[in-house]
Amino acid sequence: MENLKFKFFCSFIFTLLLLPSCIKEHEKTLSPNDVIVTINAPLNTQEYEAGDTVFIKIDIASPSEIHGYELHVLRLADTTEIINIDKDAHQSHYTINEYFVNEGKVHSDMELTIKAHVDDNGSVKTGNVRFHCHEK
Numbered sequence: 001m002e003n004l005k006f007k008f009f010c011s012f013i014f015t016l017l018l019l020p021s022c023i024k025e026h027e028k029t030l031s032p033n034d035v036i037v038t039i040n041a042p043l044n045t046q047e048y049e050a051g052d053t054v055f056i057k058i059d060i061a062s063p064s065e066i067h068g069y070e071l072h073v074l075r076l077a078d079t080t081e082i083i084n085i086d087k088d089a090h091q092s093h094y095t096i097n098e099y100f101v102n103e104g105k106v107h108s109d110m111e112l113t114i115k116a117h118v119d120d121n122g123s124v125k126t127g128n129v130r131f132h133c134h135e136k
Helices: 002-022 025-028
Strands: 036-041 052-064 068-074 080-085 090-099 109-115 124-133
Touching: 025 052, 036 124, 052 068, 052 109, 052 124, 068 090, 080 090
Parallel strands: none
Antiparallel strands: 036 052, 052 090, 068 080, 068 109, 109 124
């Protein structure tokens, strides 16, 4: 019986020592500064005429898995949200390719905001650009 208790105790200690190494690397060390958000399009202060297609091209890169991202495009003149995407994909790299057509209904500055969700604690890496859409 003593031998069985000793084996159980050794197994328990081994499990406790092994458990911390099973935690994912990004949960131990990843911070928002480790994540690179590159907005390739639209460019800051870029202007679009009515009928133009506004291409959105964004790369998010991280040394380890992040939880996902949010993409928002807001028309500032009337606070209409043109694009609202919330992606929960658990990857280390995202290539975002979206677009919309400037319908030319309102002459307005626009704001694109991308938020890369780094962890479960609410840490984010944010990028944004402002551009302009003309009306008809």
